[in-house]
Amino acid sequence: xxxxxxxxxxxxxxxxxxxxxxxxxxxxxxxxxxxxxxxxxxxxxxxxxxxxxxxxxxxxxxxxxxxxxxxxxxxxxxxxxxxxxxxxxxxxxxxxxxxxxxxxxxxxxxxxxxxxxxxxxxxxxxxxxxxxxxxxxxxxxxxxxxxxxxxxxxxxxxxxxxxxxxxxxxxxxxxxxxxxxxxxxxxxxxxxxxxxxxxxxxxxxxxxxxxxxxxxxxxxxxxxxxxxxxxxxxxxxxxxxxxxxxxxxxxxxxxxxxxxxxxxxxxxxxxxxxxxxxxxxxxxxxxxxxxxxxxxxxxxxxxxxxxxxxxxxxxxxxxxxxxxxxxxxxxxxxxxxxxxxxxxxxxxxxxxxxxxxxxxxxxxxxxxxxxxxxxxxxxxxxxxxxxxxxxxxxxxxxxxxxxxxxxxxxxxxxxxxxxxxxxxxxxxxxxxxxxxxxxxxxxxxxxxxxxxxx
Amino acid sequence: xxxxxxxxxxxxxxxxxxxxxxxxxxxxxxxxxxxxxxxxxxxxxxxxxxxxxxxxxxxxxxxxxxxxxxxxxxxxxxxxxxxxxxxx
Numbered sequence: 169x170x171x172x173x174x175x176x177x178x179x180x181x182x183x184x185x186x187x188x189x190x191x192x193x194x195x196x197x198x199x200x201x202x203x204x205x206x207x208x209x210x211x212x213x214x215x216x217x218x219x220x221x222x223x224x225x226x227x228x229x230x231x232x233x234x235x236x237x238x239x240x241x242x243x244x245x246x247x248x249x250x251x252x253x254x255x256x257x258x259x260x261x262x263x264x265x266x267x268x269x270x271x272x273x274x275x276x277x278x279x280x281x282x283x284x285x286x287x288x289x290x291x292x293x294x295x296x297x298x299x300x301x302x303x304x305x306x307x308x309x310x311x312x313x314x315x316x317x318x319x320x321x322x323x324x325x326x327x328x329x330x331x332x333x334x335x336x337x338x339x340x341x342x343x344x345x346x347x348x349x350x351x352x353x354x355x356x357x358x359x360x361x362x363x364x365x366x367x368x369x370x371x372x373x374x375x376x377x378x379x380x381x382x383x384x385x386x387x388x389x390x391x392x393x394x395x396x397x398x399x400x401x402x403x404x405x406x407x408x409x410x411x412x413x414x415x416x417x418x419x420x421x422x423x424x425x426x427x428x429x430x431x432x433x434x435x436x437x438x439x440x441x442x443x444x445x446x447x448x449x450x451x452x453x454x455x456x457x458x459x460x461x462x463x464x465x466x467x468x469x470x471x472x473x474x475x476x477x478x479x480x481x482x483x484x485x486x487x488x489x490x491x492x493x494x495x496x497x498x499x500x501x502x503x504x505x506x507x508x509x510x511x512x513x514x515x516x517x518x519x520x521x522x523x524x525x526x527x528x529x530x531x532x533x534x535x536x537x538x539x540x541x542x543x544x545x546x547x548x549x550x551x552x553x554x555x556x557x558x559x560x561x562x563x564x565x566x567x568x569x570x571x572x573x574x575x576x577x578x579x580x581x582x583x584x585x586x587x588x589x590x591x592x593x594x595x596x597x598x599x600x601x602x603x604x605x606x607x608x609x610x611x612x613x614x615x616x617x618x619x620x621x622x
Numbered sequence: 623x624x625x626x627x628x629x630x631x632x633x634x635x636x637x638x639x640x641x642x643x644x645x646x647x648x649x650x651x652x653x654x655x656x657x658x659x660x661x662x663x664x665x666x667x668x669x670x671x672x673x674x675x676x677x678x679x680x681x682x683x684x685x686x687x688x689x690x691x692x693x694x695x696x697x698x699x700x701x702x703x704x705x706x707x708x709x710x
Contacts, residue, residue, distance in 0.1 A: 212702050221705035225649070236650055236691035237684075243694070482660070537705050578649035580656075583706060 223539040224583045228423075228574030229372050229400060229518055230541060234468070235425035235577070241471035242427065245464035253461050254452055264463045271470025275432050278473040279398075279417065280408045284437060287453045288466050291431035292399035293323040294446070295418030296366075298433055298456065299395040300327040302443030303364050303416070304336055311363025313337045317349055317378075318559035320368055321397055328366075341367075345561050346510035347376035354383065358390045365394050369401035369412075373543045373556040373572060374509035375518025377405060384413030393441050399423050399431075403476030404484070404515055409434055415441040421465065425577060426472030430465035433457075483577050487517040490575045490584050494519060497588035502595055508557060508570060519573040522562065525605040526598045528569040534594040538587050540571050625671040626678040634681050635662055641685065644692035646699035648706045654688055 211220040225233070245267060253268045255261025269283070276283040289295050304314060316328055318340045328338045339357045341349050349367065358365070365387050370377050380396065387394035394413060399420035401407055409417060417434035421427050435441055435456070449458030476483075499505055504524030520543075523531065528542050543554040553567035562570075573587065599605040604614055626634075635658065642654035665677045 219705070221703050221708045222700060224704065224706055233649070236645075236654075236695070237687050239694065240687045240691055482657075578653045580649065580652045580706075583649075586706065 217536055219536050221537075223537045224586060225539045226573045226575065226579065226583070226587055227539050227541055228576035228579075229375075229572060230574070231422045231428065232425045232576050233578060234422075234427055235472060235475060237475055238426055238468045238471045242464045242468040245467050249463070251463070253463055254450070267463055267467050268461055271466045274470035274474045275419065278403065278407065278477050279419070279434060280410060281434050282437065285409075285434055287433045287435060287456050288461050288469075289431045289433050289453075289457050290429055291422075292321075292397060292418045292420035293431075294457070295416075295420075295431050295433040296321065296323045296395075296397055297327050298443055298446050299416040299418060300324060300364065300366055301331060302446055302456075303393060303395070303441065304331055305444040306442050307363050308336075311361050313339070313359050313362040314364050314366065315339045315341060315354065315357050315362060316366045317341045317343060317368070319343050319347060319371055319373075319556045320366065321372055321399075324366055324368070324397060337361075343559050346513075347371060347374050347508075347556075347560055348378060348510055348513060349383075351379065351382055351386065355386055358386070358392060362390070362392050365392050366396070367394075368397040369407070370398070370405065370515050370518070371509070371556065372400050372518075373554055374520045374560070375400075375515045376509040377401070377513045377515060379513075380412040380414075384411075388413050400515070400518070403473065403480060404487075404517060406480070409436070415439075416443075421469035421472060424469075424472045424476050427465045427468040430462060430469045432469065479577070484516070486577075486579075487515075487575050490579055490581065491516040491519055493581065494573060494575070494584050494588060495521075497585070498591060501588075501592045506566060508560065508562060517575040519575070520570055521573065522557075522566040522570045523595050524566065524569065525602050525608060526569050526595055528571065530598060531569065531571065531591075531594055534598065535571075535590055538590055540573055540587075542570055543572055625675055631678065634678065634685060638681065638685050638688060641688040641692050644689075645695050647695055648704040650691075650695065 211218060212222070245264070249260070249263050249267070251258070251260025251262070251264040253261060253264040255264075268288070272283040272286045272288070276286050289298065300314065300316075304311065312335075314328055314331060314336060316324055316338065325340075328340075332338050341353055341357060343349050354365070365383070367378050367380075367383055369380055384394055393415035395416040395418075396412065396414050397418045398407055399418060400423060402419050403424040407417075414434070415436045419432040419434065421430040421432075433456070435443070443456060445456050445458065447458050450460075452458050452461055495507070498521070502523070506522045506524070508520040508522055532540070532542060543556065553564060554570065557567040557570055571591075575584075607617075608614060638658040639655060642651055642658060645651040645654060661681070665674075668674050668677060
């Protein structure tokens with residue numbers, strides 16, 4: 169028996185080591201080989217889908233490509249300046265530490281905060297967890313109540329669920345049909361034991377901008393800490409922690425053309441907000457987020473924020489122009505197209521449309537050459553209609569047909585035109601097959617149809 | 623900082639456009655081209671020598687970034703082109 173175990177462990181430990189010896193450097197050599205000349209005839213086949221080229225990218229809310237200027241800032245910290253920023257005893261540590269502090273200042277200046285109020289994390293999800301759970305755990309003796317909205321990102325809602333299981337009370341504010349919360353609702357929901365109000369700035373699915381200043385004002389009046397998830401707002405709309413009167417704010421690197429895997433949490437110093445750390449360890453980032461700070465990623469996020477500050481006006485104008493082009497282009501050729509969420513208070517780079525009488529999943533399947541999604545990437549795998557659209561009171565049939573077009577810094581006019589053409593063709597094709605559309609054209613109100621005969 | 627001459631500015635403009643063309647990535651290539659043209663158009667009205675010099679040195683450092691990144695992007699260019707680059 170013992171010999172058998174030894175033999176199997178030997179085999180197990182040997183085999184992976186032997187493999188590379190047989191084919192030395194095979195994978196590394198393939199990766200390092202120069203790019204082969206383009207073969208346009210072959211195309212790609214992935215997950216059973218065949219396409220002739222890489223699709224045009226209109227899913228900027230899921231993630232954005234890294235800006236070449238950001239990559240340029242990051243590369244030195246991958247190649248030669250690899251020190252641990254917490255090493256206090258040598259040059260490697262000092263130069264990394266300096267770079268991290270410079271990035272902290274870049275992030276802080278974009279949101280009008282002090283660098284001392286910025287804590288680097290792994291992303292907005294971690295920031296939201298620290299904010300919601302950390303604050304409530306820290307003040308749990310006196311505060312038992314959290315207020316949030318029904319259209320928050322999953323990580324805030326899930327953190328709230330978690331708190332509920334621990335015995336905290338959570339109010340999920342409903343939203344109006346335009347996706348905005350009712351300020352009177354918020355005012356009436358605040359109790360003496362409310363420990364946190366968490367409302368996201370720009371919604372990831374429908375792009376509506378909540379009235380941040382007014383919410384901040386109400387929170388100040390009642391002395392309740394205000395947290396906002398500004399991952400989708402950073403670099404796109406002006407963000408000012410003092411104007412908004414936020415105590416905590418979650419930021420993400422990869423939504424502002426920075427790298428994935430890095431985020432920043434703003435924590436107000438005056439009046440001071442305190443949290444219970446969700447990650448314990450070496451006490452980095454003032455003990456709020458232990459773990460080695462990833463210098464290259466943090467430098468990338470800093471560079472992305474600096475570029476965002478310079479380019480916000482230029483990018484913003486372009487997003488508006490391209491959004492109008494897309495919306496008008498589609499509306500000129502199709503009827504029954506509805507913009508989900510408020511039309512006035514929204515970020516232009518996020519256009520969430522519902523196409524009546526078309527099944528959303530088949531539309532997405534048909535749009536192979538346009539990289540779009542029906543809503544958030546986190547829930548795009550399920551066939552369930554988006555909970556955000558349901559919270560808006562969008563009819564079940566319209567909620568199923570939503571598509572989110574995300575316009576970004578690198579989107580071109582030609583891409584928009586191509587997207588219009590492909591979308592219109594696909595919708596027309598699907599409507600031709602749809603008996604519902606035929607009935608509507610004949611003048612039958614489909615809401616009056618009795619589908620089942622129970 | 624000395625004020626750059628007209629020909630120096632034009633050389634910078636052309637170099638930026640040339641390095642934009644080196645990007646194999648459709649979106650980055652178009653962006654670099656568009657951003658260069660728009661930035662020069664935006665700065666056309668500058669008259670203060672110091673602001674002209676500042677804009678010029680900013681452009682020069684952008685050119686260095688573009689040159690470096692065009693190399694990096696071509697090293698890792700995907701085998702399949704963007705559908706925007708495929709002529710139908």
